[in-house]
Amino acid sequence: MRIGVSARGMDWSVGGARRILDEALRRLPVLGAGHEILSYQPPGAPVAPGTTPVRVAAPHPVWWERVALPRALRADSPDVLFAPKTLLPPGLPPGVKTLSLVLDLLYFPIGGRYLHEYRWRDIAYNRLFYRDSCRRATALACISEHTRRDLRTVCPDLPPGKIHVVPLGVDVPAAETVSAARVAEVRARHGLVRPYVFYAGSLSPRKNMARGVCAFANLAPEFPHDLVVTAGKSWRDGEVEAEVDRCGVRDRFRRLGAVPAEDLPALYAGADVFFFPSLYEGFGLPVLEAMACGCPVVAANASAIPEAAGGAAELADPLDEAALAAALRRVLADPGWAAELRAAGRARAAECSWDRTVQGWLDILEGLVPS
16 A cells, blocks of 8 residues: 655644654554555755655745645555645645644634634635535544544544544654763753753743743742753743743743754653643654653643553643642652652553554554455
8 A cells, every 4th residue: 555644844943743754664664564655845854764755845834835846646556644734735737635723723713712823824825725625535534632622623524434543653762862871961962950840842822831930939948959941932932921920930941942863761760750731732752752751740631641641641621720720739748659659650651652553543544455
């Protein structure tokens, strides 16, 4: 079988969507041995081993998706097309089956509120084509039950049988990447002298870190910890920076910016707690990543995050600063409870491998084409 993958995101630098695409392209050739994996990607993007790159050039992402990609697909006519970013191109060759991945429904009002962090033209584009793309897809794979429910709200006319749920995965890091020596080296390089509470992600409003800073400030007099975040430039991140100053914790707030991916396991492992107060996630991958590295997790009891945590995290209402602070305090003040969360988190992460996730997508793809 010839499996086409819409891989425009291979020229993106960071983010959950790029991570998902990387894992799919890295594992499909191994798990799907005997299938040809055609990666439709921009010129200059890295090529995953075992895939056949199909270079698709276009002056603009919309032109790439709506014109250049359909032209390339008609030239090759793969048996199936896997679209990790949901939207399908128009004008697909006759007979091509499609699987679209549904990450979240942030382009639509969720619970009566817009929680998006996108430009108006991106919102308009996706709202114009999203429902049609979901209807045209042969199958849809949501990354959580919560996302499946959101999809059913946005597209209530979809046949339930075409919607699958395949949760995301995580790999247990190699021992040397989270060893005491490696943690000490990474901490020293980033100037992390004091113990710390860790957050990895953007500082856009949906991530709720302005309220998270306030929660941290409530307990800062009781503990010697810094609040360390890895966020680079984010939409409306000035709101978080303003809250840091308003709460008087500027000397305890460490913004590292974008860090090398190889440093993240040590940063997770070196933290006394991973803090994830996000208001809305399609899954909540950083929660699993922290657990895999042996870091206790305090997270929001919202959207798909409890699914990702699987009962192995301290959860709190993300709209309640006092509740968030109490959850952090409980973990920081009780080494026994922190140790229980570490053990439970490792066990949870061991249940959720990327091989299991990609095999789930592959099973759906293989089921679309009669053998």
